[in-house]
Amino acid sequence: MQKVLHINPEKCTGCLQCEMACSYENYGVYATSKSRIKVFDFHHTGRKVPYTCTQCDEAWCLHACPVEAITIDKMTGAKVVSETTCVGCKVCTIACPFGTINYVQETGKVQKCDLCGGEPACAEACPTQAITFVDANWTGLDRMKAWADKLGNQPAAA
Template sequence: MHKVLHIDPAKCTGCLSCEMACSYEHFGVFATSKSRIKVFDFHHTGRKVPYTCTQCDEAWCLHACPVEAITVDKVTGAKVVSEATCVGCKVCTIACPFGTINYVAETGKVQKCDLCGGQPACAEACPTGAITYIDANWTGLARMQQWADKLGNQSAPAAA
């Protein structure tokens, strides 16, 4: 069973611990600009919402990459960018409907959440539990699939 990042915006205080932990995990520095998770600040309401790659099943970024630099980690299920293979064309950034793949000017490559190999630093650092790493089934994905099946999401019966 794969796990996913679960984000509860109601618990986020905007402390940026997740961004700091991510940048430290991947670059060894505390620099929010290098983080693969971002906290969006809705200034007009005061709400803070962490967001990062949702590791889509469809994975448009993976399918769009012309050099196959994005692959699926067999252990975590994360869609991971191989910096050695990436040519920095940014096609994946265009393909991602959520804007969670970022071009890094210093390297000329892209980066996105890789779930830290199964121990996401952002979830471990979050003091309020706004970011947790949980079983994918807990998110209700299976229940949504069952409901969709009731509404006609089944495969067409095979022709006799």
């Protein structure tokens, strides 16, 4: 069963635990600047929104890479950057319409979410479950039902 990261911005408090967990998992240090997930702060509304690679089916990054440094992990479905193959040309960063692949100055390579091999540290660290790791076939039915209930989705009178 394939799984994906599901982000619910309504639950995000902006605590940055996801960023800290990601940097520690991938680099062994707590440094938000090294995180593969970022929490965007909409200052004018106070809303915080985590964002990272969605592992999209289109995989523009994978198709754009001239040296085939991005491959698909058969177990997780994640598009993974091979640091040994990557030449740091940044073509994938241009191809990604979501801006979730980043160039790392210190290594001269790019980085992106790889789902931590199937156990995303960001999801495990999120105290509010704003980030969860769910079945890829999840439809969001519960969320749709909750929204319908807010709009007056009540049983019909008999």
